[in-house]
Amino acid sequence: TQLLEQSPQFLSIQEGENLTVYCNSSSVFSSLQWYRQEPGEGPVLLVTVVTGGEVKKLKRLTFQFGDARKDSSLHITAAQPGDTGLYLCAGRFIIQGAQKLVFGQGTRLTINP
Amino acid sequence: DVKVTQSSRYLVKRTGEKVFLECVQDMDHENMFWYRQDPGLGLRLIYFSYDVKMKEKGDIPEGYSVSREKKERFSLILESASTNQTSMYLCASSLLQGLIAYEQYFGPGTRLTVT
Numbered sequence A: 001t002q003l004l005e006q007s008p009q010f011l012s013i014q015e016g017e018n019l020t021v022y023c024n025s026s027s028v029f030s031s032l033q034w035y036r037q038e039p040g041e042g043p044v045l046l047v048t049v050v051t052g053g054e055v056k057k058l059k060r061l062t063f064q065f066g067d068a069r070k071d072s073s074l075h076i077t078a079a080q081p082g083d084t085g086l087y088l089c090a091g092r093f094i095i096q097g098a099q100k101l102v103f104g105q106g107t108r109l110t111i112n113p
Numbered sequence B: 001d002v003k004v005t006q007s008s009r010y011l012v013k014r015t016g017e018k019v020f021l022e023c024v025q026d027m028d029h030e031n032m033f034w035y036r037q038d039p040g041l042g043l044r045l046i047y048f049s050y051d052v053k054m055k056e057k058g059d060i061p062e063g064y065s066v067s068r069e070k071k072e073r074f075s076l077i078l079e080s081a082s083t084n085q086t087s088m089y090l091c092a093s094s095l096l097q098g099l100i101a102y103e104q105y106f107g108p109g110t111r112l113t114v115t
Helices: none
Strands: A005-007 A010-014 A019-024 A031-037 A044-049 A055-058 A061-065 A071-076 A085-095 A098-103 A107-112 B004-006 B010-013 B019-025 B031-038 B042-049 B064-070 B073-078 B087-094 B110-114
Touching (some): A019 A107, A044 A061, B042 B064
Antiparallel strands (some): A061 A071, B004 B019, B031 B042
């Protein structure tokens, strides 16, 4: 069973549309990160959220951390072809007294011109 | 500019061969990690190291070993490669983590095919 569930797994939309990607868990995160990975490259950090209810903006990307720190969302406004990539959430949990970083399965986003 | 480099982008090996994947970081980071990435499964942690000569098992260590003789270098070893180890392998490094979620810096990945 995945500790972190991302949805949708695949999303293909037209340039200019808005979209939201979700990252959910039944456990509380101590923090959550979003990464983007382009073909042939490793993931690159976009944002870290730490406080429940926190909202961070990165140009057209808005990241929200749920009040209970069990979920997060990434909203992209007016998507552009350059937003195409694999978006990964990574939650930090306390498991058996140790901190672990757990990645979701990823959302593969395609923006069509 | 921070950098994590991996020795090969693509590698093809035969079943039973011993495989070495090398990773070097130039950021003086204490932590280094090896993940494998498979479609629909995300990134799964194989091993990590928080100091020279120290190593800890991740979630899927079976069939793998690691070596960290120098701070900047972390090697992943497949003692006897099998076809189910065909995957993308990603190396990452970060500052020593406490309660703060430090950024992990990733290399470009090695796509390993075992035939």
